[in-house]
Amino acid sequence: MTINYSSDNDIIIPTQHNTTYRGLAGDDIYIITRAISDGAKINIVDTEGTNIIQLTEGLSISSSKFASTAFQIILSNNAEITINSSHKNLYEIGGNATTGLIVDQNSYEDFINHFGINSLPSIKSIKGLTNLIIEDEKLVTNNKIFLWEIKNPESVGLNTNEVNDLMDFAKSEGSNTQAAILIRGSSIIAEYYADNFDKNSIVTSWSVAKSFTSTLIGIAIDEGYINSIEDPITDYLPEWKNQDQDKILLKHLLSMRSGMEDHGFVYVVPDMVSHSLDRDIIRPPGVAFRYSNEDSMLLGEIVQNATGMSFQEYADKKVFNLIGIDETWWTDQEGNTISYASIDMTPREFAKFGLMIAQEGSWQGQQIVSSNWVELATSKYDDLMSYGFQWWTSETEEIDYPFFSARGLDGQLIYIWPETDLVFVRFTTYKKIGDQDSSVVRVNSVGGLEASYQQTETGNLNTTKLEELLYDCLLYTSPSPRDGLLSRMPSSA
Numbered sequence: 255m256t257i258n259y260s261s262d263n264d265i266i267i268p269t270q271h272n273t274t275y276r277g278l279a280g281d282d283i284y285i286i287t288r289a290i291s292d293g294a295k296i297n298i299v300d301t302e303g304t305n306i307i308q309l310t311e312g313l314s315i316s317s318s319k320f321a322s323t324a325f326q327i328i329l330s331n332n333a334e335i336t337i338n339s340s341h342k343n344l345y346e347i348g349g350n351a352t353t354g355l356i357v358d359q360n361s362y363e364d365f366i367n368h369f370g371i372n373s374l375p376s377i378k379s380i381k382g383l384t385n386l387i388i389e390d391e392k393l394v395t396n397n398k399i400f401l402w403e404i405k406n407p408e409s410v411g412l413n414t415n416e417v418n419d420l421m422d423f424a425k426s427e428g429s430n431t432q433a434a435i436l437i438r439g440s441s442i443i444a445e446y447y448a449d450n451f452d453k454n455s456i457v458t459s460w461s462v463a464k465s466f467t468s469t470l471i472g473i474a475i476d477e478g479y480i481n482s483i484e485d486p487i488t489d490y491l492p493e494w495k496n497q498d499q500d501k502i503l504l505k506h507l508l509s510m511r512s513g514m515e516d517h518g519f520v521y522v523v524p525d526m527v528s529h530s531l532d533r534d535i536i537r538p539p540g541v542a543f544r545y546s547n548e549d550s551m552l553l554g555e556i557v558q559n560a561t562g563m564s565f566q567e568y569a570d571k572k573v574f575n576l577i578g579i580d581e582t583w584w585t586d587q588e589g590n591t592i593s594y595a596s597i598d599m600t601p602r603e604f605a606k607f608g609l610m611i612a613q614e615g616s617w618q619g620q621q622i623v624s625s626n627w628v629e630l631a632t633s634k635y636d637d638l639m640s641y642g643f644q645w646w647t648s649e650t651e652e653i654d655y656p657f658f659s660a661r662g663l664d665g666q667l668i669y670i671w672p673e674t675d676l677v678f679v680r681f682t683t684y685k686k687i688g689d690q691d692s693s694v695v696r697v698n699s700v701g702g703l704e705a706s707y708q709q710t711e712t713g714n715l716n717t718t719k720l721e722e723l724l725y726d727c728l729l730y731t732s733p734s735p736r737d738g739l740l741s742r743m744p745s746s747a
Contacts, residue, residue, distance in 0.1 A: 263303075265351050268296045268335070279303055283351045286327075286335060288312055294333040301339045306359070308349040311388055314396070317575045318382035320366050322374045328571065348391035357391045368393045384575045400578055400618060402602065405441040413730045417444050420723040423715070424680050429665075430713035432457055432683040433601035436727075437609060439675045442602075448683060457681035458710060459597040459604070460662030463583070464550050466569070466607065467593045468508065468644035470557050472615075472627030473572045479560040483508065483630075483643075490556040493531055502539045504556070507549045508643035509635040513539040520547045521595070524587035527555050543639040547594040550644065554593025565591040577610055577617045579603045584708075595662070596708075601679050608660075608668045608677035632658040632672075649721075655728055657721070665713040669721075674728055682713035 259266060261279040268275045269289050277284070277300040284298055285308045298307075309315075314330035326336045337343070345365040349357040366374060369382030385396040407417040417436060421444045424434040432451050436444040447455065459466075474480045480490070483505040488494045490504075499514075506512045514533045523529040530548035554565045561568050566583055569591075574581055581603065584596035610617045611632075614625035631643035640647045648656045660668040669678040686708055 267352070268298060269294070271295065273297070274299055276300060277303070277305060281305065283308060285310060285351060286313060287350075288314070288329075290329060290331070290333040290335070292331040292333065296333070296335045297338065298336070299338045301342060304344065305342070306344045306346060306349075306351075307337060308346045308351065309388055310350045311348050311355075311391075313388045315384075315386040315388075315393075317384045317570065318369050318386070319379050320369065320371055320374060320382055321379040322376060325366075332571070347393060348388055381580055384578070400440070400606075402437075403441045405438075405443060407443050407727075410438045410441055410443060411730060412438065412443060412727050416723070416726045416730070420444070420678075420720075420727060421446055423719065423723055428713075429715060430682045430711035431665075432681050432711075434680040435601050435605050435678070437605050437677045440609070442605075451683075453602055454600060456598050457601055457604070457666070457684045458708065459660075460595050460664065460666050460710065461547075461550075462604070462660040462662040462666050462668060463593065463595050463597045464644040465611075465660035465668070466573070466597060467550060467553050467557070468631050469573065469611070469615075469623050469627075470565075470569055471504075471508065471553055471643070472623045472631060474557055474560050474568075476624045476627065477561075480504070480556070487552070487556065490559045491531070491552065492559075498535045501535070505635075505643070506539045507553055507556075508631075510543050510545050510549060510639075510641060511540050511635075512544075512546065512549050513537040513541065514546070514549070516544060516546045516548060520551065521592075525590065526551050526586045526592060527588070527590045530555075543641065550594035551590075551592070553644075554591055557593075565593060573607075573622060576620065576622055577606050579606060601681055604668055604679045604681070605677055608670050608679060609675070612670045612672045612675050612677055614672070628672075632670075655725070657724070664710040665715055666710070667717075669724060671724070671728065676724070676728065678724055680715070681710075683711040685709055 255272060256274040256276060258276045259278055263280040264277055264282045265285065266275055266277060266282055267285045267287060269291065271291055271294040274297040279302040281303040282300060283306045287310045290296065315327050316330045317328045319326045323341050324336065324338050325340050326334065328334050341362045343362065345360040346357050347368060349355055371380060371382050383395060386393045387396050407414045420436065421434060425431045425446050432448050434446045435442060485504050486500050487502050487504055487507055488500050502512050513535045515536045517529065520526050520529055530551040533548065557568055558565045569583065579599060581597050581599040584592045586592060610622055611628055615621055615623040615628045632645045632647065633642050634640055634647040635642055640649050646659045646661055648658065655671050655673045657669055657671045659670065664682050666681050
């Protein structure tokens with residue numbers, strides 16, 4: 255619905271769901287208040303006159319995103335407000351024309367500074383600060399600032415020699431390791447970066463992203479968008495309704511047991527959703543494990559269809575914005591987020607995600623995903639394979655501290671030992687082959703083969719050896735630093 259106002263100077267209070275507000279030719283004031291209903295989607299389009307946008311006291315903003323001529327804020331109640339032609343407006347933080355409250359006016363360039371942005375991008379958009387509230391005519395962060403502590407191994411109950419052995423193995427000759435980090439709780443115990451890289455350098459996940467997608471499925475179940483893992487996938491993929499795919503349950507997709515054929519290298523196709531839907535069942539669902547990027551791609555489509563949000567939007571709202579991650583998740587040439595692979599962010603940000611999972615889905619006192627889902631998703635589904643719901647599980651169940659992991663092409667990985675709050679991340683050297691935007695997959699023909707504009711160096715470590723080394727680090731400590739007990743530490747520590 256569109257509401258057009260007069261050519262006079264109007265005071266406009268947008269509140270209605272799925273509505274575009276146009277002020278036409280006057281000098282108009284738009285007042286953004288807490289009265290906007292939950293989940294409302296509001297657009298403001300006004301290119302005429304000198305217009306003012308007022309963000310009133312007490313307004314709670316969960317996330318923000320800015321482009322050169324438009325911006326969007328999402329309120330804590332999931333209401334979404336988009337301002338078009340934003341560069342033509344003036345902005346008042348805490349102003350309110352209905353109460354006569356007059357505050358300083360900001361240009362768009364000054365306004366974005368309040369959101370932690372120094373300059374606007376010429377193309378695409380950039381994320382601003384998250385979890386803000388307007389108080390005393392200021393934008394105040396409502397975030398609990400998370401800072402990594404740097405600690406030596408002995409101070410958290412680990413053995414220095416064993417930690418050194420682990421890191422030496424991770425960066426051994428020929429491994430092509432760009433980054434490796436060992437954390438315990440909120441502390442970085444050991445950290446390595448190859449030459450010309452540092453903590454701010456970007457790595458890519460490849461299939462490590464599957465575990466992120468699993469987490470989003472869990473959140474959608476927690477929130478009631480998805481009923482159960484026992485649901486037929488056709489409840490959320492209507493293209494297959496009343497076909498053989500009715501037999502496939504959500505748990506079959508999650509556990510790589512859909513029974514569908516696999517086309518192979520889905521990465522090179524322009525529309526990965528359509529490609530993943532264009533498949534037949536070739537074996538009974540739930541019977542055989544077959545690793546499938548296409549199954550994982552459909553999980554992203556299920557999240558999107560179930561929630562009514564784009565997959566990226568849901569991921570930002572429910573995970574990344576909440577734990578302070580600024581990521582780029584690749585899309586295919588049709589704009590579909592590649593839910594089976596390829597998140598770009600720093601190694602420390604991957605470690606944040608790992609820590610959240612290690613802490614049973616909790617981050618700084620906020621439950622991001624339920625502990626029930628974390629336990630279910632990271633447990634071995636059956637005896638066919640050491641695999642849960644988009645997570646790899648422990649090969650040996652008799653060990654003292656079971657672990658699970660997220661793994662990707664060329665040796666990308668996150669290892670998590672939940673009983674110990676121990677997380678280890680490792681990524682191989684990542685570079686762009688061309689100058690294309692890393693968020694959009696484009697391919698070209700090189701020697702008759704399809705190649706992307708992104709590339710990692712192969713560096714697959716012996717995972718059996720790696721797991722042994724990680725486990726050796728734990729032999730000197732109690733299960734978790736949250737216990738406050740280090741009864742198994744050697745007396746010399």
